[in-house]
Every structure is written in structure tokens, then in C-alpha cells.
Amino acid sequence: MGRANCANLRVFLRLFSSAQMGRKKKPAQRKETKRDDVATKVGQMKLTGDDPESETEDRVVEDEEEEEKLEDESVESSSKEKDTKTSEENEEPDDVQAASAAPVAAATASAPPQLSRKELKKQKKQAKRAQLMMEMEEESKGLGQYTVAQQSRAADSLLYEQSRDIKIEKFSLSARGKELFVNATLAVTYGRRYGLVGPNGMGKTTLLRHMAERKLSIPANIDVLYCEQEVQADDTSAIQTVLNANLKQIRLQDEVKRLEEELDKGSDAASDRLQEVYDELEAMGADSAEARARRILAGLGFTADMQDRPTKHLSGGWRMRVSLARALFMEPTLLLLDEPTNHLDLNAVIWLDNYLQSWKKTLLVVSHNQDFLNNVCTDVVHLDDKKLYYYRGNYDSFKKMYQQKQKEMTKAWEKQKKSLNSLKTGGMSSQQAKAKVVKDASRPKKGARGRREEEESEEKPELLKRPREYTVKFSFPSPPNLNPPILGLYDVTFGYPGNDPLFEKLNFGIDMTSRIAVVGPNGVGKSTFLNLLSGKLEPVEGEMRKNHRLRIGVYNQHSADQLTMDESPVEYLQRTFDLDYQNSRKLLGRYGLQSHAHTIRMRDLSGGQKARVVFAELACRKPDVLIMDEPTNNLDIESIDALADAMNEFTGGVILVSHDSRLIRETECQLWVVEDRSINEVDGDFDDYRKEILDALGEQLAQGH
Structure with missing residues (x-):
């Protein structure tokens, strides 16, 4: 978008602002406070993907308060530009200021006709859409498919970066304008095995990908491996593909060959370094690496012949198994698995289930296999209502606790409904009754624990929603009896x-x-x-x-x-x-x-x-x-x-x-x-x-x- 178009857009916003009757200009001090709030939000981490135009329509429909704030700032910045150019945020090129000054003066001289609420709302949407289109043009290919916001760390940042635990509070994540997580908390303790569960399409895979790409604040001390894609099809054998994943071991083994050649040529200087490399290889278990890799491949269903077969001669499903074997062989600090049993037969699932029960590091797995979750997981993370909830124990334990939680929520909702009906019977309108119930819910809680919970929570009290269980019902009509053999x-x-x-x-x-x-x-x-x-x-x-x-x-x-x-x-x-x-x-x-x-x-x-x-x-x-x-x-x-x-x-x-x-x-x-x-x-x-x-x-x- 050119500079003239930018000027025209700003003129349009100012004309639109003038059309709203009875609006008072905010004091300069309050405007600066708003700018500080905006700057704080911008300070949060905001990460984008690859699809610049996919969110345009969704971003248009933001709340009206944010729109009004943008419009107020536009009008106020116009008046401030005439007085001073000390703030970088309010500086504009001379030609833009010249283009905007005359129309604003004209608008002041002749007041525009009063618009209906419907027309004002329509103009707001048009202005917002135009502004978003301009931003997308100017923001070097604009916003992508995903948007992430999370709290920045300051005081404990160094300590956190050295940790093997993950604690990310109040992060939000959206895809193409659809909110997947809102003020959620990700808490992962080293050495635990977590099962991430929740209905399909709610963002489980998206969360794993953002963790793997470190779009969330994962400590630098943690190496993350997300097993997602099958290995490349080439002349490398399956076993060698797994062994090649350990780059440090490969580098040291290459160094051994080079040092041994130098030693054969009579170089005494290589002797000391060669011993150091031998010690490093021994410490990392290089002698047993191939045996361990073959054990993993065998467990995932590879015969001895298949293990030595080039990956280009394996199907996509078998190359996916090689990818899984490579991830298990590497033993990262945090292993992320997304439906690992989908590519396996029952025998391989039995082996993987048994193998992961002895996993010593951190595991986060998405799976629809309940037996697998019961046997492998020490904790369950439930994605529900755009937040993450944590339960100790396996999947069966989670189900019992969740059912109890649903009963309690239903009981609280029924109590709220009873209060609303009582207030309306007493003469209050529906809106008054709702406001009274919300006000009562927002009263300060007694005790230190209640005060701490209020300080930690930034969410405003609101009416409880009726708990809705996700239910599916399959059925096949019972057939008439047929005489055997059928x-x-x-x-x-x-x-x-x-x-x-x-x-x-x-x-x-x-x-x-x-x-x-x-x-x-x-x-x-x-x-x-x-x-x-x-x-x-x-x-x-x-x-x-x-x-x-x-x-x-x-x-x-x-x-x-x-x-x-x-x-x-x-x-x-x-x-x-x-x-x-x-x-x-x-x-x-x-x-x-x-x-x-x-x-x-x-x-x-x-x-x-x-x-x-x-x-x-x-x-x-x-x-x-x-x-x-x-x-x-x-x-x-x-x-x-x-x-x-x-x-x-x-x-x-x-x-x-x-x-x-x-x-x-x-x-x-x-x-x-x-x-x-x-x-x-x-x-x-x-x-x-x-x-x-x-x-x-x-x-x-x-x-x-």
C-alpha cells in the first residue's frame, strides 16, 4: 500500500471518529497510560507462521473497545502532531500531515449527518478491515497461520534456562483466528510421562509442534525431539539411519579414524587426543550403540534383513517406524510423540508400550489408545475449554477424577440457576439477576489462600456455563438370525x-x-x-x-x-x-x-x-x-x-x-x-x-x- 493510501485511510478514520456524537476526548495523560498498556502487550512474544492472508477475516471481528481505543488514539495523535514532534510514535512524513490537515479542518467546519447505530457498526467493520489490509501489506508478508502470546520472563530467566522442567504460565495460542489456548499453563516436570488428551481438533498436535519449534519458552537446557515425519528414502540402511542420528558419536568416530591414520604415520601428538576420544566414546556407550539400535528396530517389527535394507526400499509406514526408532535411540530430554501407535501393528504396540514404561526422561504423548496411556503415563494433561488441566495417575485415574469434577461443576451450575430464578421471582430483571450473581461471585475470598488465588487470576468473574460432556453414540442394527455356516x-x-x-x-x-x-x-x-x-x-x-x-x-x-x-x-x-x-x-x-x-x-x-x-x-x-x-x-x-x-x-x-x-x-x-x-x-x-x-x-x- 502506498503512502497516499495510508493517508487516505487515516483521514477516513478521523472522519468516522467525528461522526460519533457526544464523544469526549481523553486527557493526554490517560492516552499515555493506554500507550504504556499497548507497549506491554507488544512486549509479549508474538510468533507467526507461513500463511499471511488466512487470518484477515477473523481479525476483523475484534471487540469494540479495542476499535474505539484505536480510533481515539488516531484522533488524539492528529491534534498532538500539530503541537510537537517529540514522540517517535506520532511522527509522520510532511506530505502525510499536509494531506490530512485540510480534510480534518473541513470536517470540523461542517458537521456530518448523524448515523444510525447499524451504520456506525458497518463503518467500524469497514475501517477495521481496511486497517488490517494495510497492516498486512506493510508487515513484510503479514501475520501467519498461528499466533502465540506468553508472559515474558525476567527475574528467574537464567535459572529457568538451566532447568529441565517447563513452566509457561498464561500463554495463548490461536490458529487462523480460532482460539485454541487462552491463558493456559504448561507445566512439565522432568522424568514424568504425560498423556495429552482431549477431543480431536482442539489443538493437541498444534501444541506439540509449537513446543518442538520452541515458539513457547522451552528452557535452552532441554533438547526437544518431535517424532513427526518419516525418514528420507535413500541408500542408507535402516540401522545406519538410526545410528547416524547421534551426530556427536559419528563425529568422534570420524576423529578416531583420522587420529589413527596420523598415528600410523608416526605422529606422537595424536596419541593423547586419541585416548581422550576413546574415553568419550566409552562414556556414551558407543560400543553398545548398534546393539541398542537393533533392539529398538526389532521391537518395532524389523527383521534382521529389513534392518540392513536401504530406506528407499521401505514403504512410508516402515520409514515412519525408522523415524520412531531414531527418536527412541536418541533419548532426548523431552520426547514428543503424536499418535505413535497409528503406524504400528499390535505386536509393535505391545513392545513400545513395554519399552516406554522404563523411559527415564520426560515424555509427552498424544494417543487414542487407552491401554497404552494406562500402562505408560504417570500423569494426564487434559485439554478442555482452551486450558490445560493436570491429573496424577494413568488414564483410568483421570477418568474417575474428571467425572467427579463434572458432577461438582453441574452441582455449582444448578445452584447458580436456582439463585437466578429466585432473584427474578423477587422482582429483578434477567440482566439485574445475572449482574447480582456475578457480583457475589467476585467478592474477596477469605484467608491467605483465597487472596493468593485472586492475585494470580486475571480473569473476571462470569456466570458458570452448564457443563457439556462430549458424547458419541455408535450403533449397528441387529440383523435377523442366519443358520450356520454363514x-x-x-x-x-x-x-x-x-x-x-x-x-x-x-x-x-x-x-x-x-x-x-x-x-x-x-x-x-x-x-x-x-x-x-x-x-x-x-x-x-x-x-x-x-x-x-x-x-x-x-x-x-x-x-x-x-x-x-x-x-x-x-x-x-x-x-x-x-x-x-x-x-x-x-x-x-x-x-x-x-x-x-x-x-x-x-x-x-x-x-x-x-x-x-x-x-x-x-x-x-x-x-x-x-x-x-x-x-x-x-x-x-x-x-x-x-x-x-x-x-x-x-x-x-x-x-x-x-x-x-x-x-x-x-x-x-x-x-x-x-x-x-x-x-x-x-x-x-x-x-x-x-x-x-x-x-x-x-x-x-x-x-x-
């Missing part, structure tokens, strides 16, 4: 072209009472087995037989790809199942799809939102048997609970592949393991299978079990 594989042999057979002479069958979980390491053919059962794949030999009345409902990781991307969820259900508009929305809401997502195109939905549409579609198809491959991916904890309840209420057959041990336990599924080109029932329960897996890897069962 579905089976008979003498089936199958293999993909150019590869060895995955199954030979396989025999397997289910009925309406079956509850089966198929387990086994990646690559043995679990998904292939489900595709043979559903009829998606044809056997090379043998056959699949099913009852002619049988309806099979299939859910897998690619089900969302079958949705019509240019339709909204409501349109899709209306067209596919002839549902009316209202019932379509009611069904989608029951499966946890937010109301705003009902009418936007499918291509614009997240993976989790599409998954809910697929489950709603699955229920509409009224299946007799459910075949599900990793159904918990993209679902949050509450939705997984709802899925388990729906499966337990369903009277048809169920067969699934899942890495979520709690879903397997809750639905009382019998374990069948794919091995030796066949499938066999596991002798024992899930705990027996867990112990068998860890014994095969040479691992000790963690004390928590």
Missing part, C-alpha cells in the same frame, strides 16, 4: 503374482456369534485374509462360501476413498439411502460429526470426519457380519468407546484387525494368529499373547504388568 474359506491357497503364497490349504469359518481379532506381525497377510473373507480377493485355489442372504459390512483404512468427494455427507446419505435431510443430519450427529461438517464437501473433511461418515453409511447398510481392518485409526478415545459399545450390542458376527488392545479386550474377541501360511486360535487370553511376544523378542515384562 461365511467360510475352504482349502484356500493365495499369493500375489511373483511372490510366495501367503496362505496354503487354509480353512476357516465364522457364524453370527463369532467375535474374532486377527493378530500377527506386519506382512503376514492379516488384511489379505480379511479381503479373502469379504470376497474382494479371489483364491488361487479353494473357495469362499457364504450364505446367500448374508450382508457383509466392511470397514478398512481405504473406505473413505469410496465416498463421493464432491457431495456433502448429508447429500451422500440422502442419495444413497433415500433418507430425508433431517434424519441424515441426526445420524451424522450421533456418530460424532460436527454439525458444520454435515453440509460441506467430502473432500474438505479431515480423515476423522470422513471415518464417521463411513461408520454412518455402514450402519445404514444393515450388515449381518462386520469385517473391520484398523477401525480405530482417526477416531478419538470417546469414539473408540462408542465403537466398542456398538460392537457389544451388535448381534451379528464380528471379525477385526486392530492395534488397539482395549478394543480387543472390551469386545471379548478371541485371538487368532496368522502364522506359517495359516491361521490358528491363540491358546490363552490377551495377557498370554503379550507375554509370548515379549519373550520372543528377549524383553522383560515391565513391572506394571
Whole structure:
């Protein structure tokens, strides 16, 4: 934006200010106080990302008090410019002052017509939008996707930078104008293992990323590692990729080679330094580094051959496992994991669960796997209402304490409601009653503790809101009974072209009472087995037989790809199942799809939102048997609970592949393991299978079990 446009904008703001009748100019002293307040806010850390235009519309709708303050300062600065140029904030180029002086004088001479409140409000928005556009032009590509504000540290800054604990008070974080955290406190103690929980889309991943990028005040003494992206695909083997993560060890080993060469040439000066390097390598356990790296890779499912295979020959999922192995090998002071079990099979989850129970440093993990959170975490951090709340103990302990907290909040809200009704019955208006209740709530608390809480809190008292629980309800209609056998594989042999057979002479069958979980390491053919059962794949030999009345409902990781991307969820259900508009929305809401997502195109939905549409579609198809491959991916904890309840209420057959041990336990599924080109029932329960897996890897069962 050019200088002339800047001048025109300022003229517009001054004309607009003059149009407001009855406004009094603030004294200069008060104006300076306001400037001090603004300067204090600017002193807070403000960090921006990469998308300059995404927040324009959201920033337009700020509160009216801030708009009025901007307008007041604009008018006052105009008058002050005529008297003095001592303040840098009020200096303007001569041509801008000349351009603004005449219009202001003209406006004073002839008062503009009085505007209605609606017109004034419209002008405010127009002025604000114009100002924001100007700021974005002038601020070197403007604001980005995220904005962070946090308190600056002064007195204890040196001590804090040397700490291994994290304490960030009253920080706020927004994304594209949407507030994710408001005056929240992040408190992480060294050596604790935290599980970060809360509904999807509330900012858990955003918080981890901001911590990893140090956009929040993480002490310099803490090395942070956020496991997010798969490793690069190149000629480096998986094991070497993990070892190369320790840059200091690699540097020292290179130095050893150089010093040994110098020693061979007769250089005595290299001898002393060589011994020092040997000592450093011994202190960091360099001799056992490869064995430790191979142990981690083996636990995550890598065979000896795969460990030595170049990463360019590994799929994206396996390269993600290499990335996780590298993070575990590095043992950072603070390890951040975001849904680490999503890329793993059940066997690898069992190993990771057991391994992290012995983690000595600080861990912050986001996961939808309740068993994993119960076994690994010493604390739970709950993201709720844009703040972080801390609970000692595992996830089950958190659930009990949170339910009790909800009861207390509901009781307090009901007491408030009773007080409001009583005041209104006594003759007060609704607004008067609310003001009275808020005033009573703001009275000073008795005792030193109450005074301290008031001093620490900067939030104004307000009416309590009715506690709302996040609930999801899945259901599958119970089918009519079918006589067995309803579905089976008979003498089936199958293999993909150019590869060895995955199954030979396989025999397997289910009925309406079956509850089966198929387990086994990646690559043995679990998904292939489900595709043979559903009829998606044809056997090379043998056959699949099913009852002619049988309806099979299939859910897998690619089900969302079958949705019509240019339709909204409501349109899709209306067209596919002839549902009316209202019932379509009611069904989608029951499966946890937010109301705003009902009418936007499918291509614009997240993976989790599409998954809910697929489950709603699955229920509409009224299946007799459910075949599900990793159904918990993209679902949050509450939705997984709802899925388990729906499966337990369903009277048809169920067969699934899942890495979520709690879903397997809750639905009382019998374990069948794919091995030796066949499938066999596991002798024992899930705990027996867990112990068998860890014994095969040479691992000790963690004390928590």
C-alpha cells in the first residue's frame, strides 16, 4: 500500500471518529497510560507462521473497545502532531500531515449527518478491515497461520534456562483466528510421562509442534525431539539411519579414524587426543550403540534383513517406524510423540508400550489408545475449554477424577440457576439477576489462600456455563438370525503374482456369534485374509462360501476413498439411502460429526470426519457380519468407546484387525494368529499373547504388568 493510501485511510478514520456524537476526548495523560498498556502487550512474544492472508477475516471481528481505543488514539495523535514532534510514535512524513490537515479542518467546519447505530457498526467493520489490509501489506508478508502470546520472563530467566522442567504460565495460542489456548499453563516436570488428551481438533498436535519449534519458552537446557515425519528414502540402511542420528558419536568416530591414520604415520601428538576420544566414546556407550539400535528396530517389527535394507526400499509406514526408532535411540530430554501407535501393528504396540514404561526422561504423548496411556503415563494433561488441566495417575485415574469434577461443576451450575430464578421471582430483571450473581461471585475470598488465588487470576468473574460432556453414540442394527455356516474359506491357497503364497490349504469359518481379532506381525497377510473373507480377493485355489442372504459390512483404512468427494455427507446419505435431510443430519450427529461438517464437501473433511461418515453409511447398510481392518485409526478415545459399545450390542458376527488392545479386550474377541501360511486360535487370553511376544523378542515384562 502506498503512502497516499495510508493517508487516505487515516483521514477516513478521523472522519468516522467525528461522526460519533457526544464523544469526549481523553486527557493526554490517560492516552499515555493506554500507550504504556499497548507497549506491554507488544512486549509479549508474538510468533507467526507461513500463511499471511488466512487470518484477515477473523481479525476483523475484534471487540469494540479495542476499535474505539484505536480510533481515539488516531484522533488524539492528529491534534498532538500539530503541537510537537517529540514522540517517535506520532511522527509522520510532511506530505502525510499536509494531506490530512485540510480534510480534518473541513470536517470540523461542517458537521456530518448523524448515523444510525447499524451504520456506525458497518463503518467500524469497514475501517477495521481496511486497517488490517494495510497492516498486512506493510508487515513484510503479514501475520501467519498461528499466533502465540506468553508472559515474558525476567527475574528467574537464567535459572529457568538451566532447568529441565517447563513452566509457561498464561500463554495463548490461536490458529487462523480460532482460539485454541487462552491463558493456559504448561507445566512439565522432568522424568514424568504425560498423556495429552482431549477431543480431536482442539489443538493437541498444534501444541506439540509449537513446543518442538520452541515458539513457547522451552528452557535452552532441554533438547526437544518431535517424532513427526518419516525418514528420507535413500541408500542408507535402516540401522545406519538410526545410528547416524547421534551426530556427536559419528563425529568422534570420524576423529578416531583420522587420529589413527596420523598415528600410523608416526605422529606422537595424536596419541593423547586419541585416548581422550576413546574415553568419550566409552562414556556414551558407543560400543553398545548398534546393539541398542537393533533392539529398538526389532521391537518395532524389523527383521534382521529389513534392518540392513536401504530406506528407499521401505514403504512410508516402515520409514515412519525408522523415524520412531531414531527418536527412541536418541533419548532426548523431552520426547514428543503424536499418535505413535497409528503406524504400528499390535505386536509393535505391545513392545513400545513395554519399552516406554522404563523411559527415564520426560515424555509427552498424544494417543487414542487407552491401554497404552494406562500402562505408560504417570500423569494426564487434559485439554478442555482452551486450558490445560493436570491429573496424577494413568488414564483410568483421570477418568474417575474428571467425572467427579463434572458432577461438582453441574452441582455449582444448578445452584447458580436456582439463585437466578429466585432473584427474578423477587422482582429483578434477567440482566439485574445475572449482574447480582456475578457480583457475589467476585467478592474477596477469605484467608491467605483465597487472596493468593485472586492475585494470580486475571480473569473476571462470569456466570458458570452448564457443563457439556462430549458424547458419541455408535450403533449397528441387529440383523435377523442366519443358520450356520454363514461365511467360510475352504482349502484356500493365495499369493500375489511373483511372490510366495501367503496362505496354503487354509480353512476357516465364522457364524453370527463369532467375535474374532486377527493378530500377527506386519506382512503376514492379516488384511489379505480379511479381503479373502469379504470376497474382494479371489483364491488361487479353494473357495469362499457364504450364505446367500448374508450382508457383509466392511470397514478398512481405504473406505473413505469410496465416498463421493464432491457431495456433502448429508447429500451422500440422502442419495444413497433415500433418507430425508433431517434424519441424515441426526445420524451424522450421533456418530460424532460436527454439525458444520454435515453440509460441506467430502473432500474438505479431515480423515476423522470422513471415518464417521463411513461408520454412518455402514450402519445404514444393515450388515449381518462386520469385517473391520484398523477401525480405530482417526477416531478419538470417546469414539473408540462408542465403537466398542456398538460392537457389544451388535448381534451379528464380528471379525477385526486392530492395534488397539482395549478394543480387543472390551469386545471379548478371541485371538487368532496368522502364522506359517495359516491361521490358528491363540491358546490363552490377551495377557498370554503379550507375554509370548515379549519373550520372543528377549524383553522383560515391565513391572506394571
